[in-house]
Amino acid sequence: MMDKGMSPCEVMRLTLAYEYCKKDDSCTAMAILDPLENKLWIRTVNTLVRKLCSEEKLEMAALFFHNLLDKDPVVNRVTLLGFMNKCYESNRYGLVSELSERICEGNGKHNALN
Secondary structure: OHHHOOOHHHHHHHHHHHHHHHOOOHHHHHHHHOOOOHHHHHHHHHHHHHHHHHOOOHHHHHHHHHHHHHHOOEEOHHHHHHHHHHHHHOOOHHHHHHHHHHHHHHHHOOOEEO
């Protein structure tokens, strides 16, 4: 994973968080990620959201995506498109609608695509 730009510590946290998400334990997954420095947290959660989408854990992915927007108003395009595509494939239009609304209104912040 070093060639992908991820440290072993980051990979371990991502793996543990993902395993807890598979067991529907988002609180523990979030607790594992919380100690990370902000920039590393953002990168790790973007990766986690994409992985959760690929496994069709869309509600969990939406939860982490909303937390991601709380920490970083700049939306990662790859993460957003992966989330939207998987939601559309699964007929989960409501999840896309909620997230799109949140991005557009920005909760008083300026959101932009990265």
